[in-house]
Amino acid sequence: MPGNSFGELFKVTTFGESHGPAIGAIVDGCPPGLPLTEADLQGDLDRRRPGANRYTTARREADQVKILSGVFEGVTTGTPIGLLIENTDQRSKDYSDIKDLFRPGHADYTYEHKYGVRDYRGGGRSSARETAMRVAAGGIARKYLQQELGVEIRAGLVQMGAISVQNLNWGEVHNNSFFCPDASIIDDLDQLIRDLLKAGDSIGARIRVEALNVPVGLGEPVFDRLEADLAKALMSINAVKAVSIGDGFAVVEQRGSEHRDALTPTGFGSNHCGGVLGGISTGQPFVAELALKPTSSITTPGDTINKQGEAQQISTRGRHDPCVGIRGVPIAEAMMALVVMDHLLRHRAQNGDVKSSVPDIANL
Amino acid sequence: MPGNSFGELFKVTTFGESHGPAIGAIVDGCPPGLPLTEADLQGDLDRRRPGANRYTTARREADQVKILSGVFEGVTTGTPIGLLIENTDQRSKDYSDIKDLFRPGHADYTYEHKYGVRDYRGGGRSSARETAMRVAAGGIARKYLQQELGVEIRAGLVQMGAISVQNLNWGEVHNNSFFCPDASIIDDLDQLIRDLLKAGDSIGARIRVEALNVPVGLGEPVFDRLEADLAKALMSINAVKAVSIGDGFAVVEQRGSEHRDALTPTGFGSNHCGGVLGGISTGQPFVAELALKPTSSITTPGDTINKQGEAQQISTRGRHDPCVGIRGVPIAEAMMALVVMDHLLRHRAQNGDVKSSVPDIANL
């Protein structure tokens, strides 16, 4: 199967290049009867949108999504939902000088190798611009999950460079342009970005994403474990280099007596597992973290080669984010929503509605 | 789609419970003309096999694989390959006393919730026993990749608890029962295992897995990136809680000028990216790490509940590994092989044989 679809039953297929006329998606498999308008999707799109604040790329896109099908009189009909966003601020000439260069850290070299041809304008298909459609599609899943099951999905930037969150306060995420859940480090983050812009450099970031009220029982072992599909979903986001669930890499130094979460008549005693056991949700918060590399599009010159294999220097002059991890927050939420939604439908297919035939301590 | 298949074009579907009569797999999509015998698969199976050394579970399984189809006169025919391993040392009575208990850290609770019924003997389908079929199927992919393209896949245990590899020496992996690429820490690892057995406890581990000579161009953006599919593959292994590519979580503190790998006329200058850019292989070593949690099956008593929701104590008396990370090594290799193989076939479908129309610096 080609690689531009995500999900088995809530299936999202996307198209579009950074500098083509439009980007779009088809969401196939959405349950009928969900009230849905473009406004439901626009909020998250605006959070991801380039040009939304000074910490992200100066490219300005309205990112106004249109719903072209699958909704009738304000309600989903069960037929595929066509989504479209027209590109408006493309400035293709910004990129013509790198036509024959492979930007280091970018997909230029690999796309050229793979396909023998590439749309070099703004990275073409490899641009993070495609993630706008993930956010739009994820918004549909998110609304359904919230409405049907009260599932809440949230993410925040918890580390940038050496600065990391001290106290997680989810209420703060919407109060700053970093989507950071800790007000006490905002000034430091702001200073770091200023320093990077001055230096013509960029920085990596760590994001935490959680889904609350996920019903017990989602996940399809042995390969399509809930966390395996989330790992794929998050690792498929541009720039992501690592994904962890629950305690993540810290488990390497843990002992079994410490890691395993006790079950008690009033609930789990802890959540080291991050909400999944044996590939299936426990009903506790489903918790993951992801690492995003520093963007390679910086004004600091770097060594590279051209298509003829000759040594060249390159300095990116386009409009780019000093930390792509910031805009990664709504994208991580969207992918989480898509994974949980897809697994909800998969669970229903085989098992019918969520069972509660055993003591459901997770929800106590 | 149900969750017991892996791969789109080199598709592995497995079945079998820990204490059923047999486990098995069907490998569909294997190219014809590959010389293949059961002996080709047995080596890796023996490395994963329970009872193979004192550091792993005392359960003894011959794990003798049979090829039931798809091979004729010693050569694959292009038709599906049926694989079967009979279970021999099942000792089901070991488990009868935990029939109504949910072992903490295990899938008992979630399977009961999901399906309303479960085979409680040895964890049933949630047992790591199913990974034997991954190793067998992965062995086929591995042989094909090695023979056709010279791809080499290797893995090693690089950390157990606080003890981590100092100098990576791949040649050492086959010289010790830990599959550890550093002879200097073997004694410490040995002592740690002895201490754990005495304490009735277990420990986590970190594994590094690499594929060398992967051709440039494998990977199917935007969702089915090579590293996204590997992240899923590795996260689908029992006990895995984190996966990283290249520099992994360390990218959070890196700057763009540091992270992006320079291209030069004689090759890449570094491999921070771990062999993938834009979801497509660069031709450099494809490098990942994974964290495995400490097994929850320990003799140290733990709190849990029974099916009636009443508080209980449990102490696992079955035969288990103090560190499942050891046997995770051949499993990680198998999953790496399956991912690279599947993407090789996917690349061929759309693009024909691997292109070399641009300067192929990665292989210089």
Added chain:
Amino acid sequence: MPGNSFGELFKVTTFGESHGPAIGAIVDGCPPGLPLTEADLQGDLDRRRPGANRYTTARREADQVKILSGVFEGVTTGTPIGLLIENTDQRSKDYSDIKDLFRPGHADYTYEHKYGVRDYRGGGRSSARETAMRVAAGGIARKYLQQELGVEIRAGLVQMGAISVQNLNWGEVHNNSFFCPDASIIDDLDQLIRDLLKAGDSIGARIRVEALNVPVGLGEPVFDRLEADLAKALMSINAVKAVSIGDGFAVVEQRGSEHRDALTPTGFGSNHCGGVLGGISTGQPFVAELALKPTSSITTPGDTINKQGEAQQISTRGRHDPCVGIRGVPIAEAMMALVVMDHLLRHRAQNGDVKSSVPDIANL
């Protein structure tokens, strides 16, 4: 995706050659809680079994199916069900003389071309022997459908050569070895088979297959219409050359005023459509027919070539059916069961349990 799986959510993957050690299947996605034993599957297998009566091949296979996983204490657990049938009466030497010949009307020539290598013994994978696994897997679907929804599936041979059923009497199907629903033509069929055996020839057949009590609403337009998936399912059976739904090819000469089935307060007035409108079941009987070609394995000599392209004569001396359409009856039933089952699960995923929010005239 390779071609040995059927179904999206009730997924059957098969392996095995005519003269290998065994054939098998994995059924993934079966709902948990279904009482299931090997005896449930054996009945249909015995109907399909070679050597069951004088009208079919003299090869004798016990076709004793074993369930290797997915069932615990007599009930399905939701994990994959492994099925195995050992081949017992293989007589490989029957076939050694056709090693380098392409039997006309068989898959020898195309398999050789496609794969460059083939198991020539009894047709290898192209043998109808693989349909035994379809019957076994279909039996699971059939039991579930019957138990959960009262769905009844039935098929019968309605034409062989020029002899066709005059009055459809489903009760007769189990009273004769032709699975023919018309007692009045049994003697003619018997005489036709005798004549063919004497002449060393074979004959085609037409089968009718129906599913009753299929709930309204199954089918996934626009591509995965219920009848489109059935067409594929039936056309995938060896020797099938045509499939029709409802009135089939007769619609070419019908007028709209004649064909369209009236809806009345007490039910549909007719069933020209065969139980599907717009790709979705109407609740009426779901009706299809299929045409099976005469087997090419006959003792009458025929022209062919060998692998060197030289002209040869061939006369099949193996054990074969004069009319493969007879044994096609339980196979058609199995494929119908697999299609309806798969679509039931697919419907559930998106729409939950079968809706009855509109007047359900079909079931009046």
Added chain:
Amino acid sequence: MPGNSFGELFKVTTFGESHGPAIGAIVDGCPPGLPLTEADLQGDLDRRRPGANRYTTARREADQVKILSGVFEGVTTGTPIGLLIENTDQRSKDYSDIKDLFRPGHADYTYEHKYGVRDYRGGGRSSARETAMRVAAGGIARKYLQQELGVEIRAGLVQMGAISVQNLNWGEVHNNSFFCPDASIIDDLDQLIRDLLKAGDSIGARIRVEALNVPVGLGEPVFDRLEADLAKALMSINAVKAVSIGDGFAVVEQRGSEHRDALTPTGFGSNHCGGVLGGISTGQPFVAELALKPTSSITTPGDTINKQGEAQQISTRGRHDPCVGIRGVPIAEAMMALVVMDHLLRHRAQNGDVKSSVPDIANL
């Protein structure tokens, strides 16, 4: 998986309702390097287009397709191709009076049952309007197949009512508005349509579709046989009720000695099989026929019920074709192209480029 995608490797996903703002498709998996413009697709779209001639619906749609992605500087890039056609002549008020009625022979009743809600304007998603996207997507496959392998695909209307083609002359297809390969029956067809329009009725049709120069070896047994996937593809077209391959239902009365096609050193002696043996192409013409029912949208009043289950009379006043089989011709060609293209890519994945290691008599 939801039902709006077709193909495994050349994957087409469509969206759009008859009276929504637009219809569209994503073609994922197209090989890079194919020269492609909108003009390449417009020709077939114009043949299918409503309002193109007096024998088809009076609705007038420009059906101007836009390529939104996947093509750069006139050549495909290997990334997904977004296609869009805006609806222009929607006249939604034509349909408001049937909002609560189930038109007999239409999908109104089944969509209402399945989804609990439906876009009743012009049939919404169940309208044949969606087939425009099949034609556009099929045009891409067709161009690739023609250019790479010289595959030619052609179809024609070979029967309407009782009038059937006497002499097949493919050159005639483009000379008349019926896409009929026999000039001698055009006057009769014309008269039949006039009579039907006068009578307010409609008629069924039979179409023949062929692919020439299909390489030997395409098809993925045992389930995804080439003809099985074609059967599904054709049966998924609105109004199709039967599909046959080669001799089709006539095989029921044939003997094996008559049906099996002899192989000779200079080629196959006949093509009863229709170009497939064992589910794999033989290299001969791949031949199929399909039956389309008479449209149910006629002015002759018919019995039906409303959503309250009350008896009603209905007479369709919208703009409809007296014989949908006419416009079915380019749609059948498109589906044939999609099937052959998908199987070409599937074959390549496992087997590399088409083999010629055995005498290739089919192409002599």
